Amino acid sequence: MTRYVIRRFLGMIAVMFTVVTIVFVIVRVAPGDPAAVMLGPDATAADIATLREKLGLDRPLILQYLYFLGQLLRGDLGQSIFLNMPVLSALAERAEPTFFLTLFSILIASAIALPVGILAAYKRGSLFDQVATTLAMLAASIPSFWLGLIFIQVFAVRFSWFPVSGYGGPDASFIVRLSHLILPATTLGIVSSALITRFTRASMLDVLNDDYVRTARSKGMGEFQVVMKHAFKNALIPVLTVIGLTAALLVSGAVVTETVFSLPGVGNLVVSAVLRRDYPVIQGALLVIAALYVLINFVIDMLYLVVDPRVRY
């Protein structure tokens, strides 16, 4: 077990190292001189040279790489060109909405998908199963920005139940900030629930015919307990994987939803950084999103350990 945890942890480090290297290379091989881009078309050659020296771009690539790694190890992601603050602080400032948006979206998606998927599998072929499967397909094909706009139109504009956009401003209380997340989280939750529903259903169908489920019934156990305790726990492993991947996708995919709902999250920051060619911010955001991705996968791996006693290698 300890070996399993250590192996996963080392794996995580290796993946992060690879990601860091790829990000470094991409930024260096991208067309255009960052210094020239930063200074704009009116800069003189001398200005560009000075900035290149300041940014360390005149040094050999290998030294730049080592310097970049050293900075990262000290938690320094560089300085934003436009925001006039360290990239790390800019990201940290934007982390809260993205974090809670992802969390609530996953909770809503699971709250819809798990019961529906379990029941659809249990009543395979029934009307409920057919309706659920069809709705799941429909939900999967809805673009989240479209659903978001519909929600804003209906629940925020027409009924005024929820705020239209934003995050309540700098002085808003936690409750007010969270109220701004209800519509976007519901939007993402519904769209993400489709895949989780289908996986839950398929996984449950697999295990419901397993011998130990029959054994549980032969003990005289009620159907609810048979399904929830004996079948569902076994079906959970592939489902956990999909929930994890969905969460990781949400972190990176929140870009669109955050834009629709004008949430000042990481996604929003990335969009504006790309538009302004704020390279250090793009680079930092890439790293943070990748790190979150890897971290979520690590958490899922650890959850396997809790669920399945056979995972011990």
Added chain:
Amino acid sequence: MVITASSGVGTGAALALPPHVQLKVEDLQTYFIQGASTVKSVDGVSFSLSRGQTLAVVGESGSGKSVTSLTIMRLLAHPGRIVGGRVLYRLRGGDVVDLAQLPEKRMRAIRGREIAMIFQEPMTSLNPLFTVGDQIMEMILLHESVSRDEARVRAKRMLELVEIPAPERRLDQYPHEMSGGMRQRVMIALALSCNPSLLIADEPTTALDVTIQAQILDLLRRLQKEIGMSILFITHNLGVVAEIAHEVVVMYAGRVVEQGLVLNVFERPRHPYTRGLLACIPDVRRDRTEGGGRRLLNAIPGNVPSALDLPTGCAFAPRCPLVVDRCRELPPLIPVSEDHLSRCWRYDDL
């Protein structure tokens, strides 16, 4: 022992069984009905099982033997259902109930507590995510109002009963940490943990190594003597029948073709199918090197007919060396001697 021929059973009478009888299946019909097609998996099967005795139901796959056991437990998968017949069972209190008619809720109180079951695949019959102890305790806690600590003590005692070494340590192990034979012992411990009056063993030794098979059969025999339960033993292996059963029911394509005391049936089989099965009981040494009893079935030419397309008359006729014109008419179960029935017109030529 009482053997009833199929059909001719009165309905509406108060449910009663002779005092020595634990289970009596009367003209049981279990069909799988899907749309226009009907598979008569069990078609008019009758037998009775006395207290403390072992009855073996023998047949190839598709003969309806497993469906019979699942029908008794009322664990049929959709679209299987009981179309006719009765399953009379004597409860611990002495009352007789018809399991075929019992509401699901009462049936749940009987499963595990009154009738327990063990299965063919010890590798998959236990839930991989729970410890062996949890799975045995779950059964005890389900049917009896005891504390968890008490249930654990009972579970440990059950593991001792089935001769598992170091039971205290084994309680906290998961199924994947045990061998197949060990897991089947755990299944037996689980099944017997509430002292059932009837144990249904559905091919419990088929998936096991021959040496382990013998150990499990020994164990079942010993436990039957100690606990006094009746055993309904489902198998395709007549060699196993000789070792464990008092009576035998031979099934073919959903019907009983021969039944009687093991001694009588083995001494003089009165159905060509039984004779064919007996002719090829595998020798233990040969069986181990060639890997199994499956070969046994190939010794009879041809295959079990499709349940969707049964021949009219005797279902065994297409494979039968003694077939005559009359076999196009289905023979009834004919009493050939005391306590011995055969569904063959030519029982006297055998």
